[in-house]
Amino acid sequence: xxxxxxxxxxxxxxxxxxxxxxxxxxxxxxxxxxxxxxxxxxxxxxxxxxxxxxxxxxxxxxxxxxxxxxxxxxxxxxxxxxxxxxxxxxxxxxxxxxxxxxxxxxxxxxxxxxxxxxxxxxxxxxxxxxxxxxxxxxxxxxxxxxxxxxxxxxxxxxxxxxxxxxxxxxxxxxxxxxxxxxxxxxxxxxxxxxxxxxxxxxxxxxxxxxxxxxxxxxxxxxxxxxxxxxxxxxxxxxxxxxxxxxxxxxxxxxxxxxxxxxxxxxxxxx
Amino acid sequence: xxxxxxxxxxxxxxxxxxxxxxxxxxxxxxxxxxxxxxxxxxxxxxxxxxxxxxxxxxxxxxxxxxxxxxxxxxxxxxxxxxxxxxxxxxxxxxxxxxxxxxxxxxxxxxxxxxxxxxxxxxxxxxxxxxxxxxxxxxxxxxxxxxxxxxxxxxxxxxxxxxxxxxxxxxxxxxxxxxxxxxxxxxxxxxxxxxxxxxxxxxxxxxxxxxxxxxxxxxxxxxxxxxxxxxxxxxxxxxxxxxxxxxxxxxxxxxxxxxxxxxxxxxxxxxxxxxxxxxxxxxxxxxxxxxxxxxxxxxxxxxxxxxxxxxx
Numbered sequence: 001x002x003x004x005x006x007x008x009x010x011x012x013x014x015x016x017x018x019x020x021x022x023x024x025x026x027x028x029x030x031x032x033x034x035x036x037x038x039x040x041x042x043x044x045x046x047x048x049x050x051x052x053x054x055x056x057x058x059x060x061x062x063x064x065x066x067x068x069x070x071x072x073x074x075x076x077x078x079x080x081x082x083x084x085x086x087x088x089x090x091x092x093x094x095x096x097x098x099x100x101x102x103x104x105x106x107x108x109x110x111x112x113x114x115x116x117x118x119x120x121x122x123x124x125x126x127x128x129x130x131x132x133x134x135x136x137x138x139x140x141x142x143x144x145x146x147x148x149x150x151x152x153x154x155x156x157x158x159x160x161x162x163x164x165x166x167x168x169x170x171x172x173x174x175x176x177x178x179x180x181x182x183x184x185x186x187x188x189x190x191x192x193x194x195x196x197x198x199x200x201x202x203x204x205x206x207x208x209x210x211x212x213x214x215x216x217x218x219x220x221x222x223x224x225x226x227x228x229x230x231x232x233x234x235x236x237x238x239x240x241x242x243x244x245x246x247x248x249x250x251x252x253x254x255x256x257x258x259x260x261x262x263x264x265x266x267x268x269x270x
Numbered sequence: 271x272x273x274x275x276x277x278x279x280x281x282x283x284x285x286x287x288x289x290x291x292x293x294x295x296x297x298x299x300x301x302x303x304x305x306x307x308x309x310x311x312x313x314x315x316x317x318x319x320x321x322x323x324x325x326x327x328x329x330x331x332x333x334x335x336x337x338x339x340x341x342x343x344x345x346x347x348x349x350x351x352x353x354x355x356x357x358x359x360x361x362x363x364x365x366x367x368x369x370x371x372x373x374x375x376x377x378x379x380x381x382x383x384x385x386x387x388x389x390x391x392x393x394x395x396x397x398x399x400x401x402x403x404x405x406x407x408x409x410x411x412x413x414x415x416x417x418x419x420x421x422x423x424x425x426x427x428x429x430x431x432x433x434x435x436x437x438x439x440x441x442x443x444x445x446x447x448x449x450x451x452x453x454x455x456x457x458x459x460x461x462x463x464x465x466x467x468x469x470x471x472x473x474x475x476x477x478x479x480x481x482x483x484x485x486x487x488x489x490x491x492x493x494x495x496x497x498x499x500x501x502x503x504x505x506x507x508x509x510x511x512x513x514x515x516x517x518x519x520x521x522x523x524x525x526x527x528x529x530x531x532x533x534x535x536x537x538x539x540x541x542x543x544x545x546x547x548x549x550x551x552x553x554x555x556x557x558x559x560x561x562x563x564x565x566x567x568x569x570x571x572x573x574x575x576x577x578x579x580x581x
Contacts, residue, residue, distance in 0.1 A: 014381050021378075022369045102365035104331060105427070106382035107354040267331055268292065 003256050006111035007119070015108060015116020016123065018099075023124070034081070034128040038073050038135045045069055045201070047144070058203060063232060070145055071228035072200035074132050075162070079195060079220050082125035082163035086170030087186060090117045094174065100266060110266060114171060114259055121170065122163025129159045136231075148234035155227055158243060162223055165247035168254035175261035193218075200224045219246035280343070281306050282356075282434050282465035283328060288337035290323050290489075298323050299489040300337075305434065305465040305482075310456070312480030312497075313469045314569070316576045320489040321469045322362070322438060328467065329359045329436045342433055355383060358427030362438040364419050366411040372422055373398060373407040376429050383430040393429065401425040401455065417448025424455060434465045441475060453479060473569035487576055497569070505567040505575060506544035510553060512562035514541045525556055535574045544571055 006012055023030055046066035053065040093099040100113050108116075133152065139145040173186040197204055197211075198220040206212065215221045219242075226239035264270040281304035290298040298320040305311040313321045326332040328339050330346055330353065339346045339353070346353035366375045376397060380390040387393060398404040401421040406414055411422055420440060427435060437456065441449040449472075456479060460466055470476050476483065476497075483500045485493045493503040512522070514536055522541070526534060529549065534541035544567060545553060 010384060011382070017381065018367075018378060097368050098363060098365040099367055099369075101361065101363065102367055102379075102426075103382060105329070105359035105361060105365065106379060106430075107351050107384065108382050109330075109350065269332060 003111055003259055004252075006109075007115050009112055009115075011108040011112035012115035012119060015103060015113055016120045018103075019116070019120040020123070031131070034077070034131045035135070038077065038132045041073055042066065042070065042135065042139060056203075059229065059233070061233065066139075067145055067147075067232060068203070068228070069201065070136050070139070070147070071231045072224045074129055074136070074159075074231075075220060075224040075227055076195065076198075076200040077132050078125040078129045078159050078162050078223075079166050079200075080191075081128045082121040082166040083170040083186075083190065085121035085124050086117055086167035087173055087183065088180075090121075090171060091174045091177070091180060091183075093117075094262075094266065095180070104266075110263055111259055114255070114262060117171060118164050118167040118255070121167035122160050125163035125166070126156065126160045130156075147231045149231075150234060151230055151236065152227075155230065155240070158223070158226075158240065158247075161244065161247050161251075162219070165219065165250040165254075168251055168258060171258040172254055172261070175258055175265055194220055197221075198224055199228075217246065219243055219250065222246060279306055282342050283311075283467060284338075284340045284343075285324075285328055286338050288324060288327050288339070289335045290320075290327060290332060291335055292323075297489050298327070298334075301484075301486065301489070301491055302337075303328075303467075303484050303491075303494070305467050307433070307463045307465050308460055309481045310460050310466045310468055310479050312476040312483045313467065313486065314473075314476055314483055314573065314576070315486035316573070318488075319486040319576065321486055323489075324486065325436055325438055325467065325469055329357055330354055351384070355385075355430065356433045358430070358432035358435045360420075360423045360427045360435070360437045360440055362442065364411070364423060366419075366422055366426065368410060368412050370410075371408050372403055372411055372414070375411060375422065376426055379426050379429045387430045390429070393431075397425045397428060415448075417444050417451065420444060420448070420452055421455070424452070428459075432464070434467070435459060437466060437468045439469055439471060441470070441472065449475070471573075473573055477569050485572065485576070492576075501567045501569070501572060505571045506546045506549070507567070508545050508547070508550045508564050509567045509571055510543040510545060510550065510562050510564055511540050512543075512560060514539050516560065518557065518560060522557065522560075525553070535571070537574075542571060542574070544575070 046069045050065035050069070055062050055064050058068060103113055104110065136145060136147060140147050169190060177183060177185060197214060198218050199215070200220065204211070204215060222239040222243035226237055226243050229235045229237040229239065260270055283303070283305040286302045288298050288301045289296065301320065301324050303311060313325065315321045323332065327334045330350060341353040341356045344352045344356065367378060370378055373394060376394040377390065380387045380394070398407050401424070403418065403421055403425060406418060411419060414422065424437070424440065440456070441452050444452065453475065456466060468479060480497060482495060483497050484491060485500055485504060493500045526532065526543065531543065534543045550564065
């Protein structure tokens with residue numbers, strides 16, 4: 001329980017504050033990728049590729065590929081941002097910059113460092129998702145998208161929860177990859193199955209039982225589908241509840257495992 | 271500095287019965303130590319003796335498998351925040367935050383303590399001036415020389431006005447001038463009432479700075495107390511230095527074995543043999559015709575003995 005309560009400790013938020021201060025110093029360059037990436041993706045895939053894909057039936061409604069893709073990019077942005085922030089950036093702070101070692105000589109303990117990393121990754125993921133929302137709003141104003149905006153603000157806590165959960169997954173690999181050269185392992189183990197087989201970029205419908213089972217337990221699938229139904233139809237679906245449950249479960253299971261593994265890696269204990 | 275002068279003599283650091291295992295190996299086995307205000311405790315031992323592990327248990331990096339650590343009476347298990355508020359830690363490796371300047375490193379560290387250090391900005395400026403870091407205040411720490419990096423590490427450990435300071439090999443890798451300037455800083459901190467625990471491989475450093483020594487071997491305390499007492503306990507009263515290539519080498523070795531001393535410590539072409547007063551008299555009687563020197567023991571002798579497992 002102590003591991004979970006550390007989320008509310010001032011030390012965890014002091015760690016988050018440190019990362020935010022460093023990030024905001026470079027905001028003018030750091031903010032470019034989250035703005036331009038969704039714009040490019042929506043233009044290249046949604047508008048460009050989408051112009052060659054006829055509108056198709058999805059959840060009893062006829063949608064364009066651009067409309068299908070837009071909510072998926074929202075979910076995918078949180079996933080990728082939080083996961084890679086907790087993977088690459090946290091690994092660099094832990095291993096190369098020795099930032100963690102310095103923090104651990106204060107009142108900050110390892111559980112605070114880990115929660116601080118997860119909270120920061122989720123914060124950044126949420127911030128990038130909000131930027132994507134603004135981009136989608138721009139597309140709506142331009143008349144390229146017709147989205148239901150009521151209720152979307154209410155998904156912000158869910159996107160933050162998703163950020164924490166995917167950060168907890170990233171920290172798992174931060175704890176176990178031998179060197180930074182082994183970061184391709186999580187790419188194949190996580191990005192491929194969790195990220196691509198998730199209904200973010202294309203509908204994943206199959207009669208295969210394994211594929212169906214995978215979709216049932218893939219939180220990103222439920223997150224993407226839940227936000228998509230909300231944005232395209234204004235419907236609060238069971239996918240949102242499933243996402244909350246699965247993401248909460250990920251946090252409950254992964255955070256203590258992360259802590260145990262990182263205690264061994266950073267402190268030599270356990 | 272701002273350390274409160276204590277009038278009582280109760281230890282600011284009090285560790286009892288510390289035990290630590292890594293895998294199945296018992297690397298620290300019942301170590302106890304104390305350090306009072308205005309005192310420097312030097313921890314000595316060969317590599318693997320358990321110095322750093324003991325130190326890390328004292329400053330909270332590691333959890334002891336058994337034993338207690340109290341910082342100014344606060345049990346570190348029951349109140350880790352309270353205990354950590356009272357200690358400053360300067361690790362062996364540089365661990366400053368490379369995303370911040372020298373000044374911002376000190377300021378940033380102040381944010382990692384509650385209650386927050388009062389008058390933090392003024393205190394940081396005073397630390398910059400005192401540690402001769404003011405001219406580098408806006409530089410990144412990784413552009414500093416080794417000596418100034420150490421200064422920054424020690425200054426950072428003092429930002430929150432701790433009562434106990436842990437220094438893990440603070441001068442390793444520094445040139446002699448930089449080492450001496452660090453010694454002067456450490457000595458001045460002692461005079462201001464900090465309790466300082468120091469580990470070092472430099473015997474002259476331990477000898478010059480330490481009020482008390484704690485000698486570890488294979489995870490256990492083999493001697494503790496004032497440096498002269500420890501040397502007397504572990505090395506002896508005298509060290510006989512003689513040419514190792516003499517014709518009577520075999521006879522000397524035989525005599526040492528009969529005396530239960532074992533093999534002499536060899537440094538280049540000399541043997542260094544630690545003896546008490548009676549032993550020196552017997553040696554002189556047995557080898558009166560030999561040319562040899564007799565000198566008082568120093569911590570180098572102690573360290574060599576510890577490393578050779580000849581204690």
